[in-house]
Amino acid sequence: MNRNHLPELVRTLHALGTFGDRLDPATATDEQLAIVARAIEEARRLVAAAKGPANRCPRHPGAPGDPTEGGRCLFCARRPNAATRTDTPTADVLAAIQAHGEEEAARRHGARAVTLALAVAGRGSHLNPTTIRRRTQELTP
Structure with missing residues (x-):
């Protein structure tokens, strides 16, 4: 599991939850439904990313990813600097x-x-x- 994507997933799911309060079946517009569809697709993408490995590092499988290095292995991302x-x-x-x-x-x-x-x-x-x-x-x- 890649926990780097979970905070963004939580924010997306919270945003989706607010649509339930704001959408009225009688007055919903195509624009509002398009926004909901994009949020659902974003949530699906984030779930798929979170289900994947933390990184693809062969030396450190399961190590956390470094968000400042595009998700590279945290241990290997620091090695060049040292x-x-x-x-x-x-x-x-x-x-x-x-x-x-x-x-x-x-x-x-x-x-x-x-x-x-x-x-x-x-x-x-x-x-x-x-x-x-x-x-x-x-x-x-």
Whole structure:
């Protein structure tokens, strides 16, 4: 089941329900009936879409679709963004870490870029904070 279409289906069904109150068999016009017919067809289309799979991703069947990416797999839709974030120069990532902290740098450049930058800087549990700051400053232009 693809739940991405359910909110729109609910709105369409509510709109259809209001036609019952507004239509009078004695005064109904062809235009009003055409509007009802379009709403019914829209509801049928949405039901068919909701009955389908959440996405057609072979790697993540049943994963939710990303509405901003046209219903693509939510997991795969985010993958290209993470991959492009690692193209940031290490010096820029290290400068962001020093200025704003690891969390903010990860938000800006991606967790992978921060991890790679820290590895290049030689940050490890065996180093003390003074050594980390010095090495970060050495790598920052």
